[in-house]
Amino acid sequence: MWTSGRMSNAKNLFGLGVSLYFWGLMDLTTPVLSGSARPLTEGQEDKLSDKLHQRMKRSWVWNQFFVLEEYTGTDPLYVGKLHSDMDRGDGSIKYILSGEGAGIVFTIDDTTGDIHAIQRLDREERSQYTLRAQALDRRTGRPMEPESEFIIKIQDINDNEPKFLDGPYVASVPEMSPVGTSVIQVTATDADDPTYGNSARVVYSILQGQPYFSVDSRTGLIRTALMNMDREAKEYYEVIIQAKDMGGQLGGLAGTTTVNITLSDVNDNPPRFPQKHYQMSVLESAPVSSTVGRVVAKDLDEGINAEMKYSLVDGDGLDVFDINTDPNYQVGIITVRKPLSFESKKSYTLKVEGANPHLEMRFLNLGPFRDTTTVHISVEDVDEPPVFEPSIYFVEVPEDVEIGTTIQIISAKDPDVTNNSIRYSIDRSSDPGRFFYVDITSGALMTARPLDREDISWHNITVLAMELNNPSQVGSVSVTVKVLDVNDNAPEFARFYETFVCENAKAGQLIQTVSAIDRDDPQEGQHFYYSLAPEAANNPNFTLRDNQDNTAWILTRRSGFRQHEQNTFYLPILISDNGRPVLSSTGTLTVHVCSCDEEGLVMSCNAEAYVLPVSLSRGALIAILACIFVLLVLVLLILSMRRQRKQPYIIDEEENIHENIVRYDDEGGGEEDTEAFDIAAMWNPREAQLVVKNRQDMLPEIESLSRYVPQACVMDNNVHNYVLAKLYEADMDLWAPPFDSLQTYMFEGNGSVAESLSSLQSVTTDSDQSYDYLTDWGPRFKKLAEMYGATDSSGALW
Numbered sequence: 001m002w003t004s005g006r007m008s009n010a011k012n013l014f015g016l017g018v019s020l021y022f023w024g025l026m027d028l029t030t031p032v033l034s035g036s037a038r039p040l041t042e043g044q045e046d047k048l049s050d051k052l053h054q055r056m057k058r059s060w061v062w063n064q065f066f067v068l069e070e071y072t073g074t075d076p077l078y079v080g081k082l083h084s085d086m087d088r089g090d091g092s093i094k095y096i097l098s099g100e101g102a103g104i105v106f107t108i109d110d111t112t113g114d115i116h117a118i119q120r121l122d123r124e125e126r127s128q129y130t131l132r133a134q135a136l137d138r139r140t141g142r143p144m145e146p147e148s149e150f151i152i153k154i155q156d157i158n159d160n161e162p163k164f165l166d167g168p169y170v171a172s173v174p175e176m177s178p179v180g181t182s183v184i185q186v187t188a189t190d191a192d193d194p195t196y197g198n199s200a201r202v203v204y205s206i207l208q209g210q211p212y213f214s215v216d217s218r219t220g221l222i223r224t225a226l227m228n229m230d231r232e233a234k235e236y237y238e239v240i241i242q243a244k245d246m247g248g249q250l251g252g253l254a255g256t257t258t259v260n261i262t263l264s265d266v267n268d269n270p271p272r273f274p275q276k277h278y279q280m281s282v283l284e285s286a287p288v289s290s291t292v293g294r295v296v297a298k299d300l301d302e303g304i305n306a307e308m309k310y311s312l313v314d315g316d317g318l319d320v321f322d323i324n325t326d327p328n329y330q331v332g333i334i335t336v337r338k339p340l341s342f343e344s345k346k347s348y349t350l351k352v353e354g355a356n357p358h359l360e361m362r363f364l365n366l367g368p369f370r371d372t373t374t375v376h377i378s379v380e381d382v383d384e385p386p387v388f389e390p391s392i393y394f395v396e397v398p399e400d401v402e403i404g405t406t407i408q409i410i411s412a413k414d415p416d417v418t419n420n421s422i423r424y425s426i427d428r429s430s431d432p433g434r435f436f437y438v439d440i441t442s443g444a445l446m447t448a449r450p451l452d453r454e455d456i457s458w459h460n461i462t463v464l465a466m467e468l469n470n471p472s473q474v475g476s477v478s479v480t481v482k483v484l485d486v487n488d489n490a491p492e493f494a495r496f497y498e499t500f501v502c503e504n505a506k507a508g509q510l511i512q513t514v515s516a517i518d519r520d521d522p523q524e525g526q527h528f529y530y531s532l533a534p535e536a537a538n539n540p541n542f543t544l545r546d547n548q549d550n551t552a553w554i555l556t557r558r559s560g561f562r563q564h565e566q567n568t569f570y571l572p573i574l575i576s577d578n579g580r581p582v583l584s585s586t587g588t589l590t591v592h593v594c595s596c597d598e599e600g601l602v603m604s605c606n607a608e609a610y611v612l613p614v615s616l617s618r619g620a621l622i623a624i625l626a627c628i629f630v631l632l633v634l635v636l637l638i639l640s641m642r643r644q645r646k647q648p649y650i651i652d653e654e655e656n657i658h659e660n661i662v663r664y665d666d667e668g669g670g671e672e673d674t675e676a677f678d679i680a681a682m683w684n685p686r687e688a689q690l691v692v693k694n695r696q697d698m699l700p701e702i703e704s705l706s707r708y709v710p711q712a713c714v715m716d717n718n719v720h721n722y723v724l725a726k727l728y729e730a731d732m733d734l735w736a737p738p739f740d741s742l743q744t745y746m747f748e749g750n751g752s753v754a755e756s757l758s759s760l761q762s763v764t765t766d767s768d769q770s771y772d773y774l775t776d777w778g779p780r781f782k783k784l785a786e787m788y789g790a791t792d793s794s795g796a797l798w
Contacts (some may be wrong), residue, residue: 040680064151069123075613077121079106079152081450082113084135086144094138098384099149100133106131106152115152124153124191132561154195158253162202162243164188167257175231175263177365182212186220188243188255203248208334209739218249222259231263232300261341267305268363271297271354274374280334281378284342292321292334297354297371299330305328309357317348318379334375342381343417350375386412386422386465393463395445399453403728404721410443412465412475420467427462434731436481437724438463443480449728453483454519487579489519491528493587499554501569503561511542512554512589516575526550526577533572533586542571554589561593567605568592616775669778711789 012067071077087093097108097115106129107121135145171184204220206213214225222239239259273295280293299306310323310332313347322337328396332352355370380565388411395408413422424443426436436459437448445463459481467473499512516528530552531537539559545553554571559730569591576584594605775784 064153066153066155067117068155069121069157076116076118079115079117082133084145092138093144094136096132096134100129102131117670121154123156128153140284156196156199158192158199160188160191160256161253161282162188162245164257169259171259172232172262172264175229176266176268179224181224183222183261186241186257190245198246201247202245204245205242206244207240209237212237213239215241229263231265235263237261265302265305267301267358267360268366269300270367270369271299271308271356272298272371278375281380283380283382285382286336286338288336290336292377294331294333295352295373296331296356303392304358307357308353308354310352312350313353314351315349317350340379342379346379349375384415385473386475387415388412393479396484398486399451400486401447404446404724406444406446408445410445410463414467420469423468425464427464430462436461448724451483453485455470457483472499485521487520487583490585491516491518491575491577492584492585498590500594501556501561501593502594502600504596505556506559507556509556510553515551519578522579531574531578533574536572541569563593766792
């Protein structure tokens with residue numbers, strides 16, 4: 001039988017026996033393991049006494065040893081003793097220990113069976129060890145007792161303080177919360193054995209945070225302890241909580257944690273405008289939706305509780321201005337709703353309200369949660385561009401309107417108080433053809449060129465109005481001009497008509513259907529009338545039938561056409577329209593006489609007249625082309641020789657000429673050049689129009705522009721229309737220089753006794769020059785001879 005353990009007194013022995021039985025040992029022959037057992041209480045002894053009188057089934061029972069943790073002595077810690085009844089104390093029994101920690105944590109004396117702990121034990125690391133014991137015959141190694149398993153339990157001591165594993169904590173609670181409102185629950189953990197003593201019994205207390213908060217000593221629940229805590233006064237709190245074991249008794253270990261508590265906002269503060277009056281200004285030219293100014297109502301709350309909604313509740317500018325709320329900065333933005341006019345109204349007054357949209361019913365007694373302020377807005381005057389009335393023009397004008405006719409009066413005015421004078425002009429990018437002109441002061445829109453509906457039927461021009469005192473202020477208006485149609489285009493054939501007639505054609509046979517087109521577009525529609533031209537009214541060969549549907553048939557009047565008699569007929573046809581006035585034109589139908597078969601199919605239409613003779617060979621054609629080329633070369637050579645006959649005047653490089661030299665390729669016509677230009681044309685344009693003198697030797701490059709002026713414009717007393725007509729004529733001539741008249745003289749005069757008047761070849765100075773030859777030129781040069789001191793042959797002055 002196994003026996004063991006420290007049996008120094010009867011109580012321990014009795015305690016061991018009770019312990020063995022309590023663990024179910026029913027057979028006294030079963031090995032007994034004994035260790036440092038705790039004494040049984042009186043109740044346990046009574047209960048065990050009752051069980052001793054009961055007969056139970058034999059079975060192996062586990063036993064256990066207890067040993068304290070954290071032993072700090074220098075010697076190995078004694079745990080217990082193993083002993084076999086067969087051990088006579090002579091050392092013949094050998095004890096062996098195996099299992100968890102055997103040989104490392106625990107050792108056994110193989111002779112005495114004493115068990116010692118050789119390492120420091122920590123219950124928090126391992127609370128028990130399972131080991132096996134065996135007794136062997138030292139000589140033979142034969143087991144003397146069956147192997148027995150037992151447990152060594154580590155007994156706890158209070159060596160661990162409580163710890164807040166989730167700390168530090170962060171929590172929030174609404175401001176103005178009632179007393180006792182739960183904030184957060186903290187939990188401390190003690191690693192000691194909660195089943196043994198009070199080592200793991202934790203008690204909570206508050207070290208910092210009073211009187212605002214309290215903590216439940218048993219649960220660690222933190223609650224508010226002060227009423228009406230205001231976030232706007234103090235928002236953040238730092239609370240320190242302590243957890244102490246041993247039930248908070250003296251000598252217990254303690255741990256602390258920090259709880260950061262924030263008061264969350266509630267809507268308990270109404271908004272207030274810091275200013276009761278705002279003064280703002282805006283330019284009258286400010287566009288719609290532009291910003292005038294900003295107003296802001298202060299709210300001590302934050303987040304959704306500080307959101308603001310602004311509105312206009314009163315004033316004389318409710319329909320002129322608007323206000324919007326900026327969601328990011330909670331300000332009211334006043335904007336322009338309608339165009340402003342300094343001349344109409346110079347100032348406005350608005351009453352602005354700012355209110356919280358999100359309210360809490362329990363704080364309504366702190367309200368009202370809205371406030372108002374007054375905004376004065378002054379409209380500042382700016383120099384505005386001229387304004388047209390109306391804002392768009394539509395004009396209809398016939399295409400045959402005369403140049404210079406006023407088709408519309410464009411009107412604009414300065415909207416400012418100063419009412420500056422206006423000057424009108426046309427944006428030339430809108431009228432590149434320069435068909436129109438506007439009077440600079442009156443705004444009268446006139447035609448400057450002939451209009452042609454068939455060329456351009458619509459004109460979209462822009463008229464500009466500029467302030468005289470401030471040219472930078474320019475207004476514009478769109479003028480749409482519709483050119484109305486007049487009957488100014490005669491109808492004509494839709495295409496070139498060419499047909500044939502068979503030699504065996506019969507009288508009345510249809511040979512061609514003709515149609516016409518007209519560029520005009522009358523309102524009543526196009527209708528053409530066809531007939532033979534007067535010179536062909538009694539044509540014996542063909543006749544015409546008007547179909548009254550804008551087409552006509554050409555019919556043969558006779559039969560028996562012959563190619564050898566006449567192979568081609570030209571039939572003139574008169575086409576008239578239904579316009580006012582009636583316009584007409586003559587078109588020619590070409591009819592070829594052809595040989596046809598009995599079914600009317602063309603066999604031959606005098607093809608010999610349209611092709612080269614068969615006898616003409618390729619060599620003959622080359623010879624003809626060579627002759628033509630030689631003739632062209634001869635002509636070019638002759639022209640080149642004529643140009644080289646007269647050499648241009650070249651100044652000698654050795655001559656020193658200090659004057660501006662103008663080179664003339666040809667000299668003027670002298671006294672005989674009486675037809676070069678008639679000065680009377682400048683004084684009497686009508687005479688210039690009726691009587692035009694032309695030079696016989698050459699024509700001037702450009703005649704006076706007054707000769708191009710239409711008679712209707714010349715006869716008109718309106719000088720302005722006359723200038724417009726001249727401007728039109730000058731614009732039409734792309735090669736005309738900007739002069740009223742330009743005459744070119746290509747030849748020297750041949751009939752004057754003075755011959756050439758050019759001084760380019762004169763190399764003598766004035767002192768060396770003799771003017772006696774002036775006396776030989778006759779009475780016409782008498783005055784010139786007197787000026788230069790020329791004498792006659794007798795030596796006396798004239």
